[in-house]
Structures are given as C-alpha cells and as structure tokens.
Amino acid sequence: MSMTSTPSPAMERAHEGYVHDVMLWSGQRAFVTAAADFVRQGVLRGELALVALPAARLRAVRAALGEAAEQVRFAEMESLGSNPACIIQAWVDFVAAAGDRPSRGVGEPLWPGRTGVEVTECxxxxxxxxxxxxxxxxxxxxxxxxxxALPDEVVEQALHAHPWVTESDGTAHPNDAYLGDDLGATAFASPLPPAPAATIVRTITPETIRVVRDLVLHVARVCGIPDDRAADLGLALHELGVNSVLHGRGSGTLRLWRTSQALVCEVADDGLVADPLAGRLAPGTEEPDGRGLWMVNQLCDLVQLRSSGEGTTVRVHTWL
Structure with a gap:
C-alpha cells in the first residue's frame, strides 16, 4: 500500500477518547498484515504510533510497514515487558509525548511461553x-x-479486561464480555497464593532491616545468582523492609523460597497500598511516597504487589 492511500472505513477511530481493544488472531501472516494495516492507517492520518511486540513479530511488522516504519516507534516486549509492572509507564510516557495529537499503539504483553506467574501479572x-x-x-x-497458542482461560480473561474488541476486518466496537472498570482494583486487592510451608521466615523491624538484606544477599548467591543481580535484589528488599517499618505498623515478615524457576522473596505487613498503580508509575519530584515500590520494579525480574484491608504483600521473583 502506498503512503498516499486513504484510511479505510474499518480503521476509523471508534471514538475520540481512549480505546483499549483486544484483537484475537490466528496465523502469523494474517496477524502481520492486520497489525501493519492498523499502524499504517494511523500514520496516514498523522497519528503517532508505537509498536511493542515480541522480537520476531516486531521485525515482521516493521518489514510489512515499509516506508511507513520510519514514522513509527518500536520496542521489543521481551525487554520492555519482562516485568509486566513496567509496561504501563511506557504507554503513559507515549501519551504524554503525543499531547493532544491522536496516537495509536499495538502492545502484546502476553505471548505463548510466558510462565504462570508472568501470565497472572500480564x-x-x-x-x-x-x-x-x-x-x-x-x-x-x-x-x-x-x-x-494460548489457553482458553487466558483468551477469556483477555476479553474480560478490554472495553473494546476488534473484528477481523479491523472494526472496533464495545466489548460485551468486558467485566468493568473495577476489574483491576479487584484483582489488586485479591490475595496471592499462599507461600510454601518450607520457607525461610524472618521478622522485619528497624533493628533487623540490615540483617534481612544480608540474608537475601547470602541466599541469592547460594542459588547461583550473579553478584550484580544479587546486589539489586538486596537493595530492593531493603526498600521493601523500610516500607514495612514505615507503613506496616512498624514491622513486616520476610519469606524466602526457591522454585524450579526463581528465588522468591516475599515481604508482607499490615499496611495498605491504596493505589493499584503504585510502583508502576514514576513518582514526581514533589511526591514523597512511592519511590521504593518504583525502584523495586526497576531492579527486579518480576514483582507482584497485592494490597487490601487485610494487609500488603510484595513478592519478588529473581529468575535462576
């Protein structure tokens, strides 16, 4: 398609504001064509575009865009979304950079091969x-x-989480399967699965924060985690320990265990994190709170945060 083409009716914007839609696809060739057409039509309309896909599909879509690719931003989702909690900031930054200018994006955070805990966080x-x-x-x-390539329950959950759905011809319309704007807050307030019974358990207090950090460093090295990654994990657990002391009624509980894939470090306390987006958005210079959780997400492989009136749990996974 030449750059002088006009947008097809199917690619017209569904409405003037934010449209978050799900596109169910089958077949690599059909996907690449549909994704490239969607992005190209935005470029033709003078919109900004960002494509964040796994590397192989990213290369295919970039090639299919031809000369239009020169006006598109690209990001490899394996890097951007390795920790799913880091993806939202990228879209927030993209929207801020666009200002009042219409924009469109393609983002695939959940692809075949993601582990169970990664699927949950996606x-x-x-x-x-x-x-x-x-x-x-x-x-x-x-x-x-x-x-x-994805389990039926994953596809079903995707439909529940998107207010809009796209048909095979590119037409977007409101999604009857969407479960509502409270879905994220409800999931954020739901407890994580219990920690295994055989764990290392320590109490976090102002006097033991340093001991807790040193313990995490020691266990990480015993698990074969390189020194630089172990240091990042120790710093992250120090921040979580400080948060527990400050916001968890003066103390918290550290649990450590190992799975076949990761060293898992959990900090739980009686505090409440009221904002489900805490740690996902960079705190402003005038914001005194939120820096610790933001730092933890930047330092660690995968972070799970859940909070409700029953307390707060942060579970950090470091891949082995």
Missing amino acids: QLHEALLNDAIPAAAPLWLRCPYEVD
Whole structure:
C-alpha cells in the first residue's frame, strides 16, 4: 500500500477518547498484515504510533510497514515487558509525548511461553491499563492475543479486561464480555497464593532491616545468582523492609523460597497500598511516597504487589 492511500472505513477511530481493544488472531501472516494495516492507517492520518511486540513479530511488522516504519516507534516486549509492572509507564510516557495529537499503539504483553506467574501479572497489567490512561486521551491501543497458542482461560480473561474488541476486518466496537472498570482494583486487592510451608521466615523491624538484606544477599548467591543481580535484589528488599517499618505498623515478615524457576522473596505487613498503580508509575519530584515500590520494579525480574484491608504483600521473583 502506498503512503498516499486513504484510511479505510474499518480503521476509523471508534471514538475520540481512549480505546483499549483486544484483537484475537490466528496465523502469523494474517496477524502481520492486520497489525501493519492498523499502524499504517494511523500514520496516514498523522497519528503517532508505537509498536511493542515480541522480537520476531516486531521485525515482521516493521518489514510489512515499509516506508511507513520510519514514522513509527518500536520496542521489543521481551525487554520492555519482562516485568509486566513496567509496561504501563511506557504507554503513559507515549501519551504524554503525543499531547493532544491522536496516537495509536499495538502492545502484546502476553505471548505463548510466558510462565504462570508472568501470565497472572500480564492479566493484572491489562486490567490496570483501563485506569492508567485518561479516558479523554486520544490513544487507540490494540492488544493482540494468539488464540491458537494460548489457553482458553487466558483468551477469556483477555476479553474480560478490554472495553473494546476488534473484528477481523479491523472494526472496533464495545466489548460485551468486558467485566468493568473495577476489574483491576479487584484483582489488586485479591490475595496471592499462599507461600510454601518450607520457607525461610524472618521478622522485619528497624533493628533487623540490615540483617534481612544480608540474608537475601547470602541466599541469592547460594542459588547461583550473579553478584550484580544479587546486589539489586538486596537493595530492593531493603526498600521493601523500610516500607514495612514505615507503613506496616512498624514491622513486616520476610519469606524466602526457591522454585524450579526463581528465588522468591516475599515481604508482607499490615499496611495498605491504596493505589493499584503504585510502583508502576514514576513518582514526581514533589511526591514523597512511592519511590521504593518504583525502584523495586526497576531492579527486579518480576514483582507482584497485592494490597487490601487485610494487609500488603510484595513478592519478588529473581529468575535462576
């Protein structure tokens, strides 16, 4: 398609504000064509575009865009979304850079091969995207899901988390399967699965924060985690320990265990994190709180945060 083409009716914006839609796809060639057409039509309309996909699909879409690719931003989702809690900031920054200019994006946070805990956090991320972007922002964000390669329950959850759905001809319309804007907050307040019975357990107090950090460093090295990554993990657990002391009624509980894939470090306390987006958005210079959780997400491989009136749990996974 030449750069002088006009947008097809199917690619017209669904409405003037934020559109977060799910596109269920099957077949690599069909996906690449549909994704490239969607992005190209935005470029033709003078919109900004960001494509964040796994590397192989990213290369294919870039090639299919031809000369239009010169006006598109690209990001490899394996890097951007390795920790799903880091993805929202990228879209928030993209919207801020666009200002009042309409924009569109393609983002695939959940692809075949993601581990169970990664799938869980991608699903929470998708639900929270409905809260993170202002309703009036002129962003059309499309999230593709490969139906032939993902479990049925993952596809079903994707439908529940997106207010809009895209048909095979590119037409977007409101999604009857969407479960509502409270989905993210509800998931954020739901407890994580219990920690295994055989764990290392320590109490975190002002006097033991340093001991807790040293213990984490020691266990990480015993697990074969390189020194630089162990140091990042120790710093993250120090921040979580400080948060527990400051906001968890003066103390918290550290649990450590190992799975076949990761060293898992959990900090739990009686505090409450009221904002489900805490740690996902960079705190402003005038904001005294939130820096610790933001730092933890930047330092660690994968972070799970859940909070309710029953308390707060932060579970950090470091891949082995």
